[in-house]
Amino acid sequence: MIYRYLLLDLDGTLLPMDTDSFIRKYLEAIAARLQPYLPPQEFIVHLLAATETMVRNKDLELTNEEVFMADFFRRSNLKPAEILPVFDSFYREDFPCLVCHTSPTSLAPQILAQALKCNLELIIATNPVFPRIAIEERMRWAGVDNFPFRLVTTYENMHFCKPLQEYYSEILAYLGAQPEHCLMVGNDVEEDMIAAELGIHTYLVDDYLINRSGRPVQSHYQGSLEDFLAFLRGMSDSL
């Protein structure tokens, strides 16, 4: 199979981490920054509820950011003019410290360099529930920020989240790509492997496998991040 597009998940895939414990640390840190405006527990309830609304949204007229912000400020009664600069400060000053809850590996940049040798176009297909600044920061941690990406999905530029099929349809439409020319690489049986329902081929990276719904593990390929690098080397040898 000759692929043209490589869709790569970030958290738990290119950037090794236990996603659940990372999210717990992230919530603690952002709630601490918002403490002058709202008690941490209350803030976290609103943040998670607005995130849930964003993840379920199917209105293609609204970006993920628009859905999140509208729902968050409606629930919390906070004032956007007051709070948006606080979110910005959090992502610029506090978020970078969260790198200590991840385990970056040189395999990630090696994989991207190898993918370029295979003439693959690169897409960061991370769940677009975060602003671009937080996604670019995690790409820096992973050592992949300097590669020529055709698309990085963020909450500003996308209208759907994983695990909706619409997320992958939006990527295909943006690329003008046929699904069979795409390989989606990720660690989540539901969020990443669902791409197969559109005909996209899938590679399940199982170092930090997530299978929340306990569904049967189905993917075209499966292996560690190191196995995936070997897979790409095999692909370039056969070119």
Ligand SMILES: [Mg+2]
């Ligand atoms: Mg992941």
